[in-house]
Amino acid sequence: MDTEVKRSVIVEDREIYYQLERKNVKNLNLRVRKDGSVFVSANNRIPLEEIDKFICSKAAYIIKAMDHFSEIQ
Numbered sequence: 239m240d241t242e243v244k245r246s247v248i249v250e251d252r253e254i255y256y257q258l259e260r261k262n263v264k265n266l267n268l269r270v271r272k273d274g275s276v277f278v279s280a281n282n283r284i285p286l287e288e289i290d291k292f293i294c295s296k297a298a299y300i301i302k303a304m305d306h307f308s309e310i311q
């Protein structure tokens with residue numbers, strides 16, 4: 239069953255909000271949309287702590303993409 243949850247992590251004094259969708263996927267999937275929102279899809283077996291660590295490890299990419307999209311708008 240697919241479920242969605244809104245979560246956030248703090249990296250270097252910046253809070254990153256993301257929407258987590260639990261579904262039957264093999265990998266953690268990360269998307270930064272044109273509106274700057276962050277979307278992650280993950281399997282139900284992956285613990286929330288591991289997903290948060292994944293977001294933190296990708297923080298530089300996420301922040302760069304969010305800043306880029308905000309400049310375009």
